[in-house]
Amino acid sequence: MTEWGRVPGYVSHRDGPEMPTVTIETAQIREACEHARDQLGFDMCVDVVATDYLGWGGKGVSGYIGTASGRDLMHPMTQGLQVLPEIKTKRFSVSYHLLALRQGAPRARLQCWVDEGEHVPSVVEVWPTCDWHEREQYDLMGIVFDGHPNLERLLMPEDWEGHPLRKDYPIGGEPVRFSDEQ
Amino acid sequence: MSATITPSTTRRWPVVADGQYEGSRIPPRVPTILDVPAELRDSEDVLQVNFGPNHPSTHGVLRLIVDLHGEEVVGVLAVVGYLHTGFEKSMESKTYWKGVTFPERIDYVGYQNNELVYVLAVEQLLELEVPTKAKWMRMLLCELNRIHSHLVFLGTSALELGAISMFWYCFRERETVLDLFELVTGQRMHTRYFQIGGLAEDIPQGFYPECRSFVEWMPRALEDYKGILDRNGIWLERTQGIGVLSADDAIALGQTGPNLRASGVDWDLRRDQPYLHYDQVDFRVPVYPNGDVYDRYRVRMDEMAESTKIVRQCLDKLERMEGMPWIADDRKVVLPPREELHTSMESLIHHFKIVTEGFRVPEGEIYVAIESPRGESGCYLVSDGGPKPWRIHFRAPSFAALEATATCLENTLVADLIAVVGSLDAVMGDTDR
Incomplete structure (x- = not known):
């Protein structure tokens, strides 16, 4: 087994169907990434993605879940009761999807958690490709990456207000030009 | 994935002389911006030119702010976002069932592959088993789509360097591919043929012979293209040694797919992390060492030949699967057959529930990656x-490809800019999402 415990800032890890998810202290994500690259051999960071968990589990879900083989008709939620998803401790997760270019294509997801107003150290110096990925997440999700050399909006216009992928950003919230009567 | 991870000592690509990876050489403060050298910064000889925002050799809207010193490119800044449409936000308000139409419009040239990565992600969260016939058909269509995408790349990038006849030849074969798509799915592009659980419809009569005649024809068409370009002095002058991207830089800048293989890195997810039935087909992964525009062209040319081989092998398998199921038999997830709706109350209820509410996907997060025509196309999905x-x-390969523009454009002339940006084969819809 990979010794995830040796990764700087290690909090916990969970094996998934496609790759393990390793939770890292936010302040040490840069060191963790460096460790993953140099010691564990993850050559490439393919993706940086932030998720907003505002309102997660606000309303429970019910109904049949899963596939024919794994479906349990006696499970409480299939009887009309609602089931709440696992509670998240903070509002945003930032996931780094890593890939090692060798036999078996090992992958890993380093994940750190932040609340509104908290910052994440930038990993551009570890993987230059994270430049645009971090800018995109800043632009659309409002995550601030400390130490990023050029943290500006990437996809939205420079003067855009708000961060569209947040859960509290309304759909249809774009102001329509020339629509106010003056 | 729980295999032991140890520091890799044997790397397969020739990175530096002694074979050891020494990290990136990319020095600039911002890796994706080429800064004007200090001694030129206040010079009046430096002219800032806007390329775009229109269609400078990309399949979409890209703006490049280029600093020119004479003919030399000394500074570059790529501005993206003109095609940002908020697909990710829109999909959050659509049921999984309806979401299939979105990913194919993200990368509108490699639509079938993007559709695949989305349905694979949902199927993995559902742990849904897909019938083998559907897997072979998905492979076949994805490889046809790869040929289509590379034909668009080849036609347009040769056109931009003045070889207009290439464009007509490439689009001749592209038409045939699109006709095949129309025959199977009813749509030339954006087919919505992959359904969560399998395929939307059975494969129609008459598809196999049509596809087979295309597969027989395609190698000859490739010879035609090579005849036009491979010994064409202008083409070679314009592409060889231009826009060089080293293996180190390609890895550091997150390049995947043909751009990575043209830099000498032997890496293809179809072989190294097989999905569908790619482990059961025989194909070669083309790798070229120089990392210039010419090698990126050669990788794609070879890939078209390999894709043709894969399509032929898929046809061999599929022709013996007449009458086998093409979609999973799970009524809580998959729409019931149309004809049952008239006779079965149960089917009608299932149909109604899936269409109105959608089916539920177990809580979890997943990242699925496939080899799209442009490289690693990934789908990260969180379900509550x-x-x-x-x-x-969506992890967009074009997004990463465009990050390499600044590095590729070091020490080039302005005339080569078009060749370089075209060779990275970025689709702007994919970049901006």
């Missing part, structure tokens, strides 16, 4: 157990 994705994110 409800019928709509909580968060969905």
Whole structure:
């Protein structure tokens, strides 16, 4: 087994169907990434993605879940009761999807958690490709990456207000030009 | 994935002389911006030119702010976002069932592959087993789509360097591919043929012979293209040694797919992390060492030949699967057959529930990656157990490809800029999402 415990800032890890998810202290994500690259051999960071968990589990879900083989008709939620998803401790997760270019294509997801107003150290110096990925997440999700050399909006216009992928950003919230009567 | 991870000592690509990876040489403060050298910064000889925002050799809207010193490119800044349409946000308010139409419009040239990565992600969260016939058909269509995408690349990038006849030849074969798509799915592009659980419809009569005649024809067409370009002095002058991207830089800048293989890195997810039935087909992964525009062209040319081989092998398998199921038999997830709706109350209820509410996907997060024509196309999906994705994110290979523009454009002339940007084969819809 990979010794995830040796990764700087290690909090916990969970094996998934496609790759393990390793939770890292936010302040040490840069060191963790460096460790993953140099010691564990993850050559490439393919993706940086932030998720907003505002309102997660606000309303429970019910109904049949899963596939024919794994479906349990006696499970409480299939009887009309609602089931709440696992509670998240903070509002945003930032996931780094890593890939090692060798036999078996090992992958890993380093994940750190932040609340509104908290910052994440930038990993551009570890993987230059994270430049645009971090800018995109800043632009659309409002995550601030400390130490990023050029943290500006990437996809939205420079003067855009708000961060569209947040859960509290309304759909249809774009102001329509020339629509106010003056 | 729980295999032991140890520091890799044997790397397969020739990075530096002694074979050891020494990290990136990319020095600039911002890796994706080429800064004007200090001694030129206040010079009046430096002219800032806007390329775009229109269609400078990309399949979409890209703006390049270029600093020119004479003919030399000394500074570059790529501005993206003109095609940002908020697909990820829109998909959060659509049920999984309806979401299939979105990913194919993200990368509108490699549509079939993007559709595949989305349905694979949902199927993995559902742990849904897909019938083998559907897997072979998905492979076949994805490889046809790869040929289509590379033909668009080849036609347009040769056109931009003045070889207009290439464009007509490439689009001749592209038409045939699109006709095949129309025959199977009813649509030339954006087919919505992959359904969560399998395929939307059975493969129609008459597809196999049509496809087979295309497969027989394609190698000859490739010879035609090579006849036009491979010994064409202008083409070679314009592409060889231009826009060089070293293996180190390609890895550091997150390049995948043909751009990575043209830099000498032997890496293809179809072989190294097989999905569908790619482990059961025989194909070669083309790798070229120089990392210039010419090698990127050669990789794609070879890939078209390999894709043709894969399509032929898929046809061999599929022709013996007449009458086998093409979609999973799970009524809580998959729409019931149309004809049953008239006779079965149960089917009608299932149909109604899936169409109105959608099916529920177990709580979890997943990242699925496939080899699209442009490289690693990934889908990150978070589900809270409800019928709509909580968060969905697409890892766009074009996005990473465009990050390499600044490095590729070091020490080039302005005339080569078009060749370089075209050779990275970025689709702007994919970049901006």
